[in-house]
Amino acid sequence: MTVATTKRPTALAIWLIFAGVVGLIAAFTLTMDDIRSLEDDTFNPACNFSPIFQCSANLESWQGSAFGFPNPLIGLVCWMAPIVVGMAILSGARFSKWFWALYAIGHTLAFGFVCWLVFQSIFRIGTLCPWCMVTWIVTIPSFYAVVLHAVRIGAIPLGRGGRKLADTLMGWLPLLVTVSFLIIAIAAVIRLDLFSSLLG
Numbered sequence: 710m711t712v713a714t715t716k717r718p719t720a721l722a723i724w725l726i727f728a729g730v731v732g733l734i735a736a737f738t739l740t741m742d743d744i745r746s747l748e749d750d751t752f753n754p755a756c757n758f759s760p761i762f763q764c765s766a767n768l769e770s771w772q773g774s775a776f777g778f779p780n781p782l783i784g785l786v787c788w789m790a791p792i793v794v795g796m797a798i799l800s801g802a803r804f805s806k807w808f809w810a811l812y813a814i815g816h817t818l819a820f821g822f823v824c825w826l827v828f829q830s831i832f833r834i835g836t837l838c839p840w841c842m843v844t845w846i847v848t849i850p851s852f853y854a855v856v857l858h859a860v861r862i863g864a865i866p867l868g869r870g871g872r873k874l875a876d877t878l879m880g881w882l883p884l885l886v887t888v889s890f891l892i893i894a895i896a897a898v899i900r901l902d903l904f905s906s907l908l909g
Contacts, residue, residue, distance in 0.1 A: 717798060721854055725795035728847035729788045735843040736784025743768050743779050756839040761901055767838040772829040784844060787819065791851065809864035813856045820852035827893055831900050845893070850886045857882070
């Protein structure tokens with residue numbers, strides 16, 4: 710029998726809408742910059758601030774089209790989901806556990822892809838794309854929030870202990886996100902020598 714969640718996760722819904730809108734803006738801007746770059750070889754995206762902070766190198770790299778087409782197109786499609794889910798929750802929808810399990814899998818795949826892009830950007834391409842970083846900033850918290858919610862309501866069957874731990878970790882979500890961002894920042898500072906770049 711399908712069991713629906715009984716408590717409306719309003720805070721999560723509001724975050725999902727916010728993240729979806731921000732993600733869409735980033736994806737749309739990167740898509741437009743990519744199109745203009747193809748149309749005009751001399752086009753310089755507004756996000757090209759320096760040799761390290763720029764979008765062009767990422768868009769033009771093979772990593773920028775990991776699946777054979779520009780990565781921002783993935784964002785244009787996928788960032789609609791959090792907005793729809795968030796609006797549905799605020800409208801009173803109650804999603805079944807199987808939905809939250811599948812939704813958590815989707816966010817896990819997105820998180821894994823972002824982790825790969827972070828590594829490629831810092832350790833292979835050697836640049837930090839501002840709009841890409843905006844995407845990282847909303848994807849990582851969304852992953853933690855959705856997966857923890859799915860675990861604590863039993864959509865991901867990890868037992869009573871797992872549900873209790875997920876419920877506790879949900880309260881520590883800001884710390885989890887902060888630590889994740891710090892790891893990325895430290896890697897970027899060390900690998901890209903950001904201090905010298907900013908001071909120079």
